[in-house]
Amino acid sequence: MRPTVFDIAAAAGVSLATVDRVLNQRPGVRLVTREKVEAAIRDIGYIRDVAAANLAKGRVYPLVFVLPAGDNSFMHGLHAEVRQAMTRSALERTEIRIVEVPAFDPPALVAALDALRDEDIAGVALVATDAPEVRAAVDRLVDARIPVVTLVSDLTGSARHHYAGVDNIAAGRTAARLLGRFLGGRKGDITVLAGSMLVRDHRERLQGFAALMASEFPQLRLLPVLEGRDDPDIANGLVSDALSRDKDIIGVYSLGAGNRGLIRALKAAGQGHDLTVVVHELTEHTRAALLDGTIDAVLNQDAGHEVRSAIRVLKATADGQGVIAAQERIRLDIFLQDNLP
Amino acid sequence: MRPTVFDIAAAAGVSLATVDRVLNQRPGVRLVTREKVEAAIRDIGYIRDVAAANLAKGRVYPLVFVLPAGDNSFMHGLHAEVRQAMTRSALERTEIRIVEVPAFDPPALVAALDALRDEDIAGVALVATDAPEVRAAVDRLVDARIPVVTLVSDLTGSARHHYAGVDNIAAGRTAARLLGRFLGGRKGDITVLAGSMLVRDHRERLQGFAALMASEFPQLRLLPVLEGRDDPDIANGLVSDALSRDKDIIGVYSLGAGNRGLIRALKAAGQGHDLTVVVHELTEHTRAALLDGTIDAVLNQDAGHEVRSAIRVLKATADGQGVIAAQERIRLDIFLQDNLP
DNA sequence: AAATTTCTGATTTACGTACATCAGAAATCG
DNA sequence: CGATTTCTGATGTACGTAAATCAGAAATTT
Structure with a gap:
């Protein structure tokens, strides 16, 4: 059986409450005790059951997709994929919202991003327009501890956590x-x-x-x-x-x-x-x-993959978890007449 | 808030126990009552919280990968990817086992598959050798209500639930x-x-x-x-x-x-x-x-994708759930000098 | 109508974690 | 040293579902 919080408590010789305080980085634990617990966690190889934790927390992930308006097919497809992801929200504990901004318009994008800073949001995905002021706005989000991934087009030198798009x-x-x-x-x-x-x-x-x-x-x-x-x-x-x-x-x-x-x-x-x-x-x-x-x-580039990848990465980042790098690499598809899906 | 089993019970005017019997297809519910409950489920748009259900059930997914022995790089890579997936077992509630069989050897493959039938297994992935007796063995597994996906190479006319490989x-x-x-x-x-x-x-x-x-x-x-x-x-x-x-x-x-x-x-x-x-x-x-x-x-073909896809499909099939078809399509990658990962 | 058999309800425990409360212990301060 | 302040333990509730038990109601049979 997988070790649980009870096992940590037993191994460390402390109470459940203390284990909980350490695990969730709550105050009220002396340094020596904290270290004892952390050692026990490592020793018995405890891995938090994220599903149970999310259940207990009633966790949902409010995510925002900031997408350019515009009528070309690719952006249409991207929108459609995000809406598709919305239909899976119940299963994935996400709450996805789309914010549309005019295309190629840095100030509008900056305004949209800044508006998100005070909201209670688990992550932001945006199709970046590559401008210094956009980069600054993204960095402000990151500073506010909001996970950010760029979608389709990356942002030079910004602190975004991840880029979901092709090379x-x-x-x-x-x-x-x-x-x-x-x-x-x-x-x-x-x-x-x-x-x-x-x-x-x-x-x-x-x-x-x-x-x-x-x-x-x-x-x-x-x-x-x-x-x-x-x-x-x-x-x-x-x-x-x-x-x-x-x-x-x-x-x-x-x-x-x-x-x-x-x-x-x-x-x-x-x-x-x-x-x-x-x-x-x-x-x-x-x-x-x-x-x-x-x-x-x-x-x-497969817009569906990009959207799903962005969601996975945002959730994982919000939880401070890692991702499977190979899975999140967006590949360049080459289609000839013969290998169309 | 998402509706729960309590809401179903209230809406259908029955008890929690009855709802549970319907949801988990246990006996002891009259047809009329069952239909009343099912109607309520549809009406209020109930979606089972799989995470909570798995938690309650203590669900794990014992999966078996039947792979050909052999020393070519591709099969090595496939093995490695399965082992990689094993390291994520704790998080994904899987228990993955690899069974090696001689390559291009239908009888050996059949024996390996038949041995799995009496085990308590949530799913089988195999690299199929295309022979009638192998198809029959796969169909026996499917008859035994064990989810089966073929990996890399498909099996003509078999009842396998899914093929995780390229066209x-x-x-x-x-x-x-x-x-x-x-x-x-x-x-x-x-x-x-x-x-x-x-x-x-x-x-x-x-x-x-x-x-x-x-x-x-x-x-x-x-x-x-x-x-x-x-x-x-x-x-x-x-x-x-x-x-x-x-x-x-x-x-x-x-x-x-x-x-x-x-x-x-x-x-x-x-x-x-x-x-x-x-x-x-x-x-x-x-x-x-x-x-x-x-x-x-x-x-x-990306072996990592194939393995991860096979696992997702097996789990979903075991739960009687659907999959995102586009996500499970294994794409043919074309690499030139210039787009190597 | 009585005797069965078959359904249904009520209730409880459990899964692994989060979070809150309160009492009591230990450490620190004056 | 006593008085605080800071930690820690014990305990309970909750999340949404599964599963078991047992009593009692309803349907079916005789």
Whole structure:
């Protein structure tokens, strides 16, 4: 049988009440007694039964997800996954709330975060916009002993406890290698479509992409980045323009959202171009385009995994517990026509 | 507040004891009363607090992992992950035991499975060898109301509750597409190294690979499959032979284990061949070969995920609960040099 | 209608932990 | 040394559920 608090009390020669005081870091225990109890805990290998403890405490985890408003498919999916998690709240003792903030708007994000500081909250997950004032606001939350995880996009140099998202530099490099290898030595131009260089994930993807392109595939020339603001119509216009202007384009890398517009432009360009295309985020649109051959590969981060991971990490952090690192690593999925889920 | 058993009793106008009898499917409740209680449960939206129930029951989950003996890296890794899970037993209320059986040996596997039938066990996970007698043994376990999940390799037509592994046909197709695209239109021979055609995962990978090769890359010719029995030395011999015999080989697909030997053979062949190589399973050997360029892509299934998923599914099945399907889907990881974990 | 058999209610104990209260012991202070 | 102050022990209740017991009510059989 697993040792219990009774066993600690017996082993340490103290009462249950004292064991309880030590375990829950309550005052009223002399240093020597405390050490005696702690030794006993180690000796008999006591592990707190978290389920029983939570039951006794009537513990619930009020969690807040701060998500950008916006109508691209990826954020829609993320919202949906958080709502999905809400339906499991009863089982998981969570109480999840979504706070929406305008996208790419640091002051709004800061205001939302600061508003949370005085609430009684077990953790915050946010899609970070990478700005110093956001970092400061996150650090204030951490100072207030509120667990914080960044979601999808990380926050440079902040004290956040965890990042639930992919390694975007690696994602960019991977996209470059796929594109380069798929083009098999052909020479020509590559155009890159991004959402905004204001978010860290997009910047990092570009950085990784450009670096690997330069070192491994010098025969491919990178055109200036197109910024589509994750908007299908803007993206469509930019890409259509580029394709009609430059007949040497043989590859496209879309590292942001708004791929609906990109796909429209690609289909319109049609047979005129023999294009190899790598994009990010699996949505109904990119899935269809992958299947019909308009797109050659989709890099994806699984929003469901990110949300579930964020919740697990926040709960564990709130309890001062560890997590299974390998389980919480968010992997970059590479989808070809053949391994779609 | 979440409704409790007391609320059910009040709502149904019966006593706690009766509610308990209904909830735990104990005899001694008239049909009409039972239906009244069940209606009340639905009406007030009662959800059983599994943690409290397990606490009261003193529930533990004795699980058995039936794993093939053998010294290839992948099975080593799988063993290690199961042992890792054992260290979390206290927290997860599991009691995990590993039963080793000889690899590719249906009778031994059957004997091991049948021995488990009379034990008091909450679930069995096994790496299946695909044979009718094994299927029958699994079905006997299922008949004995013991939850069963297949791990890594599935079992045709059996009643197992779940399969914790990748879609191997899709894996084979994906390998074919990668190899075909990386070869960029070149013409030549492809050699395939398998472990044994007796296990379903290898057969399926080959099937997917061959089908896609035939339909999409007719300029590539598939050589007869080499069976390396997942043994490094045998693999080395077979591949070295093939490479020296056939100078038209431009691609290699290794769909089993024992890649240490393959890598030795590839390095020995050296500059003589310009080879594109896709292999399965990320190990220290394949990782190093990927980084030094000997291998171009590694397809991988995350053994840790498989083990953790199997445990979650077994526990949930034992409790008659559902699982989050998306969470339990084991994904095929594609690793290039650039996205290694 | 009486005798059974089958259901149901009331109550208690338990699981492992948290938390509160109060009395009494030990340490510290003046 | 007595008077405080600080610790510690003993005890009880609670969390939500499981499981057992036993008495009594209801249904069924004779």
